[in-house]
Amino acid sequence: MTSSFILSVITFVLGLSATLYIAAWVFKKASVGKAATWIAFAGVVGQTAGILLRWMESYQLGIGHAPLSNLYESLVFFSWTLMVIYLVVERAYGNRVIGAFVAPIAFLAMAYASLSPNINDRIQPLVPALKSNWLIAHVITCFIGYAAFAIAFGISLMYLIKQKEGRQQGRLLSLFPENRLLENLNHQMVTFGFLFLSAGIITGSVWANSAWGSYWSWDPKETWSLITWLVYAILLHARLMRGWHGKRLAYISIIGFGAVLFTYFGVNLLPGLHSYAQ
């Protein structure tokens, strides 16, 4: 059994889990929610196994590198981190509706990695520039940051939906966490993500400095990660201004995640030297 096979099976496991989270929320069935959690947990265990196996396979091929070197591997790692952080949040706050907004993102990342014809799931040897421990630190920190921002995005969506239909107190909203908790979680995820994105940009620039002799060269990928960072810095400071609460911060959080996605995928459409994907 190869790691790619395990990881494509996991894609379906996560898809099932996401479906169950949504079903549990829409039909208000606690037992379905419990099943969603257990399947998500099983998915994460399988994903962990897949990632570790892939690591071993790369050594068997004589290539020997951490499974964090191309778009496929980074998407898998992103999905894994997202689910781990989500399960921690679920345990801490005991609310499964968030899962209906977060688990689908983890599933989509896996589905895109496994099914997109543009993404190569073969284990490739590293070109010289990618042989660096700073690169591993860079990928890990960036994707932990991105995962936290993805959760903040899901939570912000929930917040906005809740605000829109707040007065009617629709049936679908009854299980939503209270506003204060959503605001607080959005902020917590953004601060957590901001710390890791900062660390990601920093390790990336230390890597660039050791590889090319320049820690910052304004290439589009770098610049977009800086733009993302600035958007979240705006969020952190906007909180300090009068009248900037709940809804507006939720919008900034959503814009921030848009910037994350652009840094991740969109930049490959722009001219540049940094792009991973090929």
Add this chain to the structure above:
Amino acid sequence: MKPSDPNTPAAKIWDFFASVRLTVVLLLILAATSTIGTLVPQNASPSDYFNTYGPFLYRLFAILDIFDMYHSWWFQFLLLLLTLNIIVCSLNRLSGTWKIVFRKNPGFVLERFRKIPNKPVFNDSRPLETLKPLFVSRIKRRFGTVLMEDTEKGFCVFAEKGRWTRLGVYTVHLSVILLLIGALVGSFFGFEGFVTIPEGQAKSRIRLRKTGVVLPLDFAIRCDAFHVSFYESGTPKEFRSDLTIVENGNPVAKKSIRVNDPMHYKGISIFQSSYGKLPPDTVTLKMESEETKLEYRKKASAGQKIDLPEGAGSFIYRDFKSRYFFRGRDLGETVFGTLIPPGGTPKKIVLPLRFPGFDRMRKDTMVFSVETVEPRYYTGLQVSKDPGVWVVYSGFMIMIVGCYITFFMSHKRLCVEVMQKGNGNQVHVTGTANKNKMSMDAVVDKMARELAG
């Protein structure tokens, strides 16, 4: 720091820079304008820009420095405004924070804690005199500063920790300033240059990337050897240059550099950046005589005449090209030479390495081919100096530590009040924190459980 009269122009300017609204606006403008440089490729050639954008946009972009926007006056000006904003804003608030952080006697206002709603309450029947030392020691385990006071109806214990964490946000802002200073130092006192050195040669001048100016170094860089290796798939595996630094004719330092593993000497860093093939010095010729059917091998050095066997004259190895087009097809690496038959006119001969039979087309009695060439490389090195890098790196470290302190630590205060009620005592546990109030609630609940247990 703040000017005392609020109506003077100085005070107005101060207030302008002290506002967080300005921060948000500046960060927003920086984020928005930064996208421009990712849409318009930077530092390309003027003719490319002219062809892509046409005369009008070209003029407009040129005036606005869009082709090198991150170094344009207006972008630098925005960064300057941001710096002033951070400095003024921090100074403005620092004195207040300072007073809280470095106060001798922690001030607690019992009334404020009493007003906090939803606090955990439990009953304890032990006498007050037993509870006092017990509570103090239990609270001390979790909090740094602990203070006990008697009240009308019993006693209360105040405790706090993490006062210093209020300074975290100033270190974050300091780190941003360090990054900007480090970048400034780098651009004033550093350079980025490039040099290509053929194997076996030394060079002491580099060409600056930005301006193309030639810069002499205090030493020479000698490339003793260059190695390149490939994976089976053909993608490169490793580039390595064995370098020696030569100063006043003496070798003073040696290192094999790779991508991601540069060499540093006297504040100058040397990075493996590119490589290329040079024409080989010597090639091994193979000659087959059509008459005698004998084979001969001979080494030919560039430009040197060699005598040919069987009285066929002489041969000079003239040139080497990595591509040679013949009838529209690229034959790859090819050696060019001149054949001088005895008494005849010199003839040009072309010997593609991959096609040893190519020379048969001449239908001569001696067929030439090239058997081996000794590959020779030049290495391309990035040579740069950036004395600001350590300022930037310390900014990096301070930023991470500062963000951690600011986001995940807080100044926590706790108040446990014990009041006699009937036969027993009622214990109220309350707490406040300057941020992450929800996590403080958890700390309070935990403390209440520990005290009750």
